[in-house]
Amino acid sequence: MVADLHLHSYFSDGTYSPEEVVGHARWHQIEAVALTDHDTVEGCERMAQACRQSGLDFVPGTELTSELEGYELHLLGYGLDTRHPRLARELAKFQSVRQNRIREMVARLNELNVPLEPEAVFRLANCRSPGRPHVARALVQAGFCANLDEAFERFLKRHRPAWVPKAKMSAAQAIQLVHEAGGSAVMAHPGLNRIDRLIPDLVAVGLDGIECFHSKHSPATTQHYLALAQRFDLLITGGSDCHGLSKGQPLIGGVRLPAPYYDRFKAHRAAVATKHALPRSKSDPPGGTP
Numbered sequence: 001m002v003a004d005l006h007l008h009s010y011f012s013d014g015t016y017s018p019e020e021v022v023g024h025a026r027w028h029q030i031e032a033v034a035l036t037d038h039d040t041v042e043g044c045e046r047m048a049q050a051c052r053q054s055g056l057d058f059v060p061g062t063e064l065t066s067e068l069e070g071y072e073l074h075l076l077g078y079g080l081d082t083r084h085p086r087l088a089r090e091l092a093k094f095q096s097v098r099q100n101r102i103r104e105m106v107a108r109l110n111e112l113n114v115p116l117e118p119e120a121v122f123r124l125a126n127c128r129s130p131g132r133p134h135v136a137r138a139l140v141q142a143g144f145c146a147n148l149d150e151a152f153e154r155f156l157k158r159h160r161p162a163w164v165p166k167a168k169m170s171a172a173q174a175i176q177l178v179h180e181a182g183g184s185a186v187m188a189h190p191g192l193n194r195i196d197r198l199i200p201d202l203v204a205v206g207l208d209g210i211e212c213f214h215s216k217h218s219p220a221t222t223q224h225y226l227a228l229a230q231r232f233d234l235l236i237t238g239g240s241d242c243h244g245l246s247k248g249q250p251l252i253g254g255v256r257l258p259a260p261y262y263d264r265f266k267a268h269r270a271a272v273a274t275k276h277a278l279p280r281s282k283s284d285p286p287g288g289t290p
């Protein structure tokens with residue numbers, strides 16, 4: 001099966017509903033998809049349902065914002081139990097960090113004589129995991145910026161006047177959380193970070209894979225990370241990182257994880273699920289804690 005394992009919906013900063021994401025995947029003849037919204041798994045249930053109806057393979061996921069030696073590292077969690085109690089608690093914490101950060105960014109904009117209201121951002125975002133793209137869209141919608149690029153360039157980019165850093169969990173904590181929820185942890189778009197020297201440290205704390213195929217990876221970058229994945233015996237994943245229309249053109253269909261890699265990913269997940277089934281069935285009754 002040809003797969004796209006990196007997709008966002010309107011449950012974070014994408015613009016499509018989970019059903020629309022599935023519709024676009026079908027149009028592009030993608031046979032397996034993962035939903036990887038930032039710091040949330042809320043869209044997974046609806047996406048699973050849409051995939052069942054359309055005959056697509058579905059992998060529940062999330063993209064955790066973590067930190068390693070001062071770098072922002074995005075960690076993809078795949079195949080998680082989306083109702084895992086500690087996962088839910090941790091995600092709720094980082095969602096509230098995101099919401100407070102929106103208020104702070106808006107306050108800075110107000111100081112810069114941009115009278116945007118936080119409610120305008122929250123209304124537009126309409127999700128628990130809002131981010132800078134929502135602020136950018138609100139700025140464009142209210143006519144303060146001509147387009148999203150201008151919003152980031154003038155205000156929202158790192159070290160620009162309305163940029164507010166975000167409290168993050170450490171990469172090791174993120175990997176551990178993914179594992180605790182029964183998932184596999186994959187380093188997202190390593191070509192955007194270029195912190196290859198830290199990969200051995202991540203492997204030491206349990207990193208399962210790296211995202212070799214990504215919209216922003218050149219063919220040479222993909223080859224580079226394929227070789228690294230082989231060297232460290234890591235899982236190879238890939239996806240478009242499509243955000244719908246929130247960053248210009250929808251990227252879905254542009255990057256696909258070739259079928260043999262998806263087969264290996266599935267085999268790995270099946271092995272993890274078997275290993276996980278025993279201890280979890282003892283400690284966690286079906287349905288989990290309320």
Ligand code: AMP
Nearest residue numbers: 013130131132133148149152153157247
């Ligand atoms: P946040 O999680 O709130 O820090 O927002 C991160 C999101 O903003 C990611 O999806 C980025 O791809 C997006 N982003 C960062 N810089 C830019 C930019 N210059 N133009 C458009 N989107 C950006």
Ligand code: ZN
Nearest residue numbers: 008013038243
């Ligand atoms: Zn995003």
Ligand code: FE
Nearest residue numbers: 063074188189
């Ligand atoms: Fe990312």
Ligand code: FE
Nearest residue numbers: 006008063241
């Ligand atoms: Fe992403």
